[in-house]
Amino acid sequence: MKDGLDVYDIYSRIRKEKPVVHHITNWVTIYDCANVVKAIGGSPIMAHAVEEVEDIVSIASCLVLNIGTLTVDVVETMKIAAKMANLRKIPVVLDICGVGASRLRNRKAYEISEISYIDIIKGNASEVASFAGENVFTKGVDSTEVNLDLVEIASSLAKRKHNTVVITGKNDIVSDGNNTFIVKNGHQLLTHVVGTGCMATSVIGAFAAVEKNRSIASVAALACFGIASEIAAEEVSGPAEFKTRFFDALYNLDRNLINQKIKVETL
Amino acid sequence: MKDGLDVYDIYSRIRKEKPVVHHITNWVTIYDCANVVKAIGGSPIMAHAVEEVEDIVSIASCLVLNIGTLTVDVVETMKIAAKMANLRKIPVVLDICGVGASRLRNRKAYEISEISYIDIIKGNASEVASFAGENVFTKGVDSTEVNLDLVEIASSLAKRKHNTVVITGKNDIVSDGNNTFIVKNGHQLLTHVVGTGCMATSVIGAFAAVEKNRSIASVAALACFGIASEIAAEEVSGPAEFKTRFFDALYNLDRNLINQKIKVETL
C-alpha cells in the first residue's frame, strides 16, 4: 500500500492550499468539525441558510454533510448544496450519523444519496450496514457491535454507488468497490470523546479537497487521524486532556511521525 | 444518609449499561452535555426533529429537556417527546434554564410540566423560585442570590408535582416532598464555566437512567459532579484548565474517592 500513497504529501497540500471546506452539519459537534479542519490547515465554513448555500458551495473545494441532528428543512438545503457541488465537480462527503436509529434518518440519508452523487459515504458499522440494507440495530449514535462482513458491505455498497464507502471502527475500512483498504491506526480513547466520528468525516473532507482519488484521500485522512490519536494518548489523565493533545498532534504531524506509525493494509 | 446510598454502585451501573440519554437541549452547551454523559459512560443522543423524536425516545433510557435557547417549535417537540417518555415509563428531566428571565420561558416551562409528567425538575435558586410562583428576578441564566427558604420551596413544589425537585447552588437541594437532601460537594470554579448547570442536569439524567429512585439518582449524580469539581480544582490556572480536569475527574471517579469526599445530609 505504501507505494503510491504519500500521506504527508496530501497533508501538506492542505496546509499550502488552505481549501475552503463547506459544512452543513449537526449542532453538537459543529465547533469541533470546524476546528479540526483548521488544525490541519484548511479553512472551514459552516453555512446552512437555503438562500446562500449555492454561493458558499461556489467558493468551496469540498462539501461535508452530516445528519447528526437533521431536520427536514436542513436536509432540503443539503440536497441543494449537494447538487451544486456535483455541478461544480467538488467532492461531497456524507456522514450518515445515526442511520438505523430512526426512520427519518434512514429515509433522509437515502434521499440525499439518490438526488445527488455522494463521493464518499461514511458511517460506523451499524450505520453503514443499516444504510446498505442489512437488518441491524443502531443504538443511538454510538457504534454497535455488528456480526457482519463489513468489508463485503463496504465493497458492494461502493460498487453499487460507484463511489467510496468508509466504515470507521477499531479498524477503518475504505473501499471504492475495486480496492479496499484497512486503516489500523487509532486509539480507544477516541470512543470516549463525543464527535470524533464527525471530526473524522471533516478531516476526510479536507483531504478530499486537495486529493482527487477519493479512496486515497480517505485512507490518508484516517491514517493521520489515527496516528494523531495514538500520539495524544501517551500519558493523559483522561478523554478531555486527550482531546486537547489530539488537536495539537494533528496540527504538529510531520513526515517522520506519519511514516513511522502508519498502519494501512490493502486487501 | 450514607445508609442505603451507594453512589459508586449507581455510577458503575452507568458504565456497565451504557444507557442512551436522549437530549433536546440548548445550542450553547449541547456539546458539553453530550460529552459529560459520555465521560461517565453513558451514550448521549441529541435529536430534536419532530418527525423522529418518538423513534429516538423509544431507544432511550432517559429524556433530558433543557430550555436554555428555547424556541416555540422546539418546545412543541419537547412536549411530544415527554409524552412518549411517559408512555414508555422512562424518566424525564427538565432543566428550567432561564425561567424568570422572560415570559416565554415562564410560560413554556409551565406548559411542558402540565402536558406531561416531569420526573425531575431542576434549576438554580432564582429559576426554581420563579417557577414555584415566588416573586423573584432572574438575571439572565446565572444564578441570582435569593433570600428565600429554598428547602421549603423545593419540598412543596415536589409535593405539589409528585416528583423530585433539584435546586443547584453552593449547596444543592434535592427533595421528593417527603425526603430532602443537601449535597455539599462542589467548587466555586464551576460558576466560572458556562454550562455547568446544564451538564449537572445531563449527569442527573444518566443516573436516573439506571436508578429508579429519582431523588437518590439526583443526589448521587450531584455528589459525583461536586466531587469531580473538587478534585479538578486542585492546582489549576483558571476555569479552562479546570474544565478539562473536571471531565477527566468524572471519568476517573472510583469508590474510594467518592467515599472519602462525599458530603450529603438528609434533612
Next chain:
Amino acid sequence: MKDGLDVYDIYSRIRKEKPVVHHITNWVTIYDCANVVKAIGGSPIMAHAVEEVEDIVSIASCLVLNIGTLTVDVVETMKIAAKMANLRKIPVVLDICGVGASRLRNRKAYEISEISYIDIIKGNASEVASFAGENVFTKGVDSTEVNLDLVEIASSLAKRKHNTVVITGKNDIVSDGNNTFIVKNGHQLLTHVVGTGCMATSVIGAFAAVEKNRSIASVAALACFGIASEIAAEEVSGPAEFKTRFFDALYNLDRNLINQKIKVETL
C-alpha cells in the same frame, strides 16, 4: 494614548458589575462566545426566540449580533432585538462574519445596519472592506489579504455611520471617524483556532456594557484579548493547548500585566 485609557479599570468594572451580555450569534462559536464573556466576569445570555428577545434585551447591558450562520428568520429576530436595544440605549455590536462570501450575508448585514443603529461594526479586513463597498473577495470566514488602506476604510465608514468601526487582523484598527487607534497586541496562534474573531466581538460587547465610549471600550477589549493571547502562547504545544491557556490568561489579567504589555497607538 495611554493618557485617559485605563484598560484595567474597564476590565475590573466588568468583574464588579457582571453585565448581562445578550447574544444572538452563530451555532459554531456560541459556546466560546458565552464562555469568553464569563471568563472576564460578565454574564452571557444567548437567546434567539423572536417571542422573548425584547424581554431579554430588557435585562441586558449590551446586545451582540453575529451573522456567522445566519438564516433569514434569525436576522429578523436580530432586527427586533437591535431596535429594542436602541430604545433602551444599550450598545449594539455587530460582527459581520462572512460578509463578502455570499449575497445573503451582504444584504442582511446591510439591512440590520439600516433598520437600527449599530454602535460598533466589527469584521476582518475583507469583511469590512466588502461591507464598505470595496470590490474585494472574502474567502469563507477566514481573513483574506487585502491590498487596501484599511485605516481610511474604517475611518470613513465610521464617519458615514456615526459609530465605531473595528477591523481585526495582525494589527487591529478602531475608529470613530475622528479618532483612530491601532492595537498591536495579539499572537498568530489566534488564527489557528476557530472562533477567535467571534470571541473578540463578544469581549468588545462586555467592555461596551460598562464603558460608554465605544472606541475606548473596543480598544481596551482588543488590548486585553491580544495580551492574553501573548501570555497564552508561551510554551504551548499547539492551538488547542493555547486556547485553554488563553481563556485562563483572560481570567487572570491584572493591572501589571496589562500595563507591561499593552501596545496601542493613536493615529
